[in-house]
Amino acid sequence: MEGFQVPVLRQAFSVSGNFMTTRKLIALIILTLLLGCRNNNQIIRQNNIQRIVFATGGCYGKCPFQVIDIDSSLTVKYNGVKYTDHIGFYVSTINSNFWDTLNIKFENIKYKGLNNSYEHSIDDLSTEIYIYYNGNKVKHILGQSASLPDSVMTVYEWLLHSIKQMNFKQTDRKLTFPTHYQKPIIVDVVGSIMFLPPSKKKSYR
DSSP, X not given: OHHHHHHHHHHHHHHHHHHHHHHHHHHHXXXXXXXXXXXXXHHSXXXXXXXXXXXXXXXXXXXXXXXXXXXXXXXXXXXXXXXXXXOEEEEEEOOHHHHHHHHHHHHHTTGGGSOSEEOSOSSSOXXXXXXXXXXXXXXXXXXXXXXXXXXXXXXHHHHHHHHTTSXXXXXXXXXXXXXXXXXXXXXXXXXXXXXXXXXXXXXXX
16 A cells, blocks of 8 residues: 555645646736736826927028927828928828827927027027927927027927828818918018108298
């Protein structure tokens, strides 16, 4: 009987060992799934900005009259008015990674603390920015490109380079934007000149 008990004990230990291994394996799978869910939750970034509108136009030269409008629905709207390769209204889309990157860039330049006006120069590119954030707050910035902080112009140049890679489609819809700088000022030169009536010269004779 004693010689028979040894294999039985070994078999019991073997079964017990397999059971423990299975439990560890199950626990490892559950832990992996939980960590995976946690990582997925971390990927979803909570951005404070809902919409960014960037417009340019007006200088002593052929500066582009244009406006770029990007929002949290991942929609891009563009209007080229003058001195651009694309005249008219266009629409496109971006992915969430691009939107997150744009938000991070604006957060890095501390957009909330920027001045509302940077207009120390007069002969360079006119620039206007609207930033909608935290639901109902708006940051409105007016300026000339030479007066704007370098960090702001760096973001703008990155944005201009990025939209060149986008697949825009022209639309017949007349898109509206809150900015005004992309609208050329039309001046009626003749109508704006005031001619004084001929004066009656006094005769000193």
